[in-house]
Amino acid sequence: xxxxxxxxxxxxxxxxxxxxxxxxxxxxxxxxxxxxxxxxxxxxxxxxxxxxxxxxxxxxxxxxxxxxxxxxx
Numbered sequence: 001x002x003x004x005x006x007x008x009x010x011x012x013x014x015x016x017x018x019x020x021x022x023x024x025x026x027x028x029x030x031x032x033x034x035x036x037x038x039x040x041x042x043x044x045x046x047x048x049x050x051x052x053x054x055x056x057x058x059x060x061x062x063x064x065x066x067x068x069x070x071x072x073x
Contacts, residue, residue, distance in 0.1 A: 004042075006060070008064070009024040009025075010024075012030045012031050013033055017043045019046075021043045023041045054070065
C-alpha cells in the first residue's frame with residue numbers, strides 16, 4: 001500500500017461497502033470503525049482492515065478530486 005485512492009472521509013462505515021473500497025476514518029468514529037480515527041479503512045474479503053498512514057503517503061480522495069499527503073500525522 002503505497003499510494004491509494006479513497007472514497008472519502010467518514011466517521012462510520014458505509015451500510016453496503018464494496019470490496020476494495022478504502023476510506024479515511026474521521027474523528028468520532030463509530031460502529032466497526034470505533035477507535036480507528038486517522039487510519040485508513042480498507043474493505044477486503046468482507047472485513048475491514050485498518051492501515052496507519054505513513055509520512056509521505058499520498059491519497060486521492062475520489063469524492064472531492066483532491067490529493068492528500070500525510071506528514072507527521
